[in-house]
Amino acid sequence: MKKSQFCLAAAITVLAASAHADGEKVAFFTKNLTNPFFQVVRLGADSAAKQMNASVQHYVPTKPDSIPEQMSQIEDVIVKKPDAIVFTPVDYKAMVAGVSKMNAAGIPVVNVTDRSESGNFVAFVGANDFNLGLETARFMLKAMGGKGNVVIIEGVKASLTNIDRVRGFKQALGEFPNAKLVASQPGNYQRIQALQVMENLMQSFPQIDGVLAANDAMATGVIEAMDAANRKALVIGINGTKEAIDAIKAGKMLATGEYAAFEQGCVSTMAALRHLRKLPVVKEVVFPASVVHKGNYQPYDIPADKRSCPKWEDVVK
């Protein structure tokens, strides 16, 4: 029913329970209420707003990643005239029309997480999916001693994040000629699908040494499948979710690529507020692709609601 053309639900707004009423108002757009990643992005935004005495109102489509719903939310927000907008397009091409509307209304916009194909932005804040794929895969292949059978579990075929992450995986595989990519199969970013795909692949391939999953939910699905079959392989995911960190701690997962969700929320909100306060802003903040593993997980192991935003100067140095 996901692709149904009905657009039944109206815009849902989650009011941030923080900040002063007299500060600037920022409208913050994320893609859905289901992905833990965006939940942490929103917490980062709230934290930054609190720190800077502003307020954030969140706009999230009730139907995950719904293009028409985000479009109507943009129209609503333009009427309300917030001081600034921080925007993740649900679709990097389809939402360009929405960006034009915000630009035409003269509201400054910061683009966060998914890079919009075009439009005028104060800044872009995000991570580099290609580098995340490349670095996590390199880390795993090194841990494998550069040789063995590797499986890729892909995300949603058409999504930008998946395209870039898988491209990164394959580039890293190219650097290790003794590692063999035996299968690259779709898990659509869903845990249950990754689990079943892995169960099937284990039948075809008696020896699998490493699994590159395009997100953490699929990586944990893969681990469940291998555990149930009493098989072992090195597994990496991407996003740096709490669940993945716990699996790394427990020695079940090798590593995850840190997608810097909290920092993306923080820094995008800070950029919007700094722009309003006529403080210098950089046009582009792309977080370096860091690999979280058993040796360095501690700083990532703090629950998102207990973290605080990094200093602007530390981010843009």
Added chain:
Amino acid sequence: MSADSKVTGLWLAFRSGAVAADLRTIGYRLSAALVLCVVLAFASDAFLHSNNLLNVLRQASLLFLLASGLTLVILTAGLDLSVGANVGLSACIAATVIKSSGSVLLGSAAGVGCGLAIGLANGLMVAVMRLPPFIATYGMLWVAHGITYWYMAGTTVYGFPQSFRALGSGYFLGVPIPVYMMFGFLALGTFFAQRTTYGQEIYAIGANREAARLSGVPVARRLILVYAVSGAMAGLASIVFLARMNSAEGDIGEGLTLPAIAAALIGGTSLFGGVGTVSGTLIGALILTLVLNGMNLLTINASWQPMVTGIIVILAVLLDTFARKRGEARN
């Protein structure tokens, strides 16, 4: 009671022709599944291995649990679009109850209870408020999704006791536990649909609702029953899902509804009601699972997989249609 049995006798007579047709359909769909197996056996060495076959059965069991209750709904010419969303909400509630109370039993009961409640609400909307099933259950889909998203707020609940996880990933005598559940519910569902008055009344409602009502079938109560069963089965499926994945998140039920409806229809159940069997649905679930299993074993490129799935589903049903046409031409 005597009037009741007279009515039932009437419908049993009507059903005897339909049962033969249902059996023929099962025969054709089963051959389609077997053809698929033979092709896969030649294409991949791993396919016929007992581990792989058990694997296919275990994967099909999740789909079947969901689709079996749905089959009863479709038999009444109804539809339940909320089963996926129901699984999502039930699993999340079961997960949080297990986490907070530490009791697997309490959590499982909460999950099945949640599924049953959603099913009952669907049934009341369809039978009492006379809403079209598509609208009632489509609305319920959004209500359940909304509650789940709000309830989970983007978090993931994970890490359950080993005793609970055995329900999804454990074995008994070398066979996965969900597979026993699948065959258990196959037997139960088939008995219920074919051998009880309730079952016959459900077929009667689907074949001709007005005639069924005039013959004394308590239509509203039976409709509430089938939606409640469908909801409870979604609740049960959610427990198996949870035990299998060892984690729950807000989008757990996404993308489950259409495959479940497809499993019932591929298995020969008609959207117009009155025609179909629970065992057909099992074959439908097996065909869908075999396609995915085969594509993984043969490592078919991810881009082509949706298309291959579509073509095989269409071919599996075409076999039946062609055979029927030839049969009619001969007669």
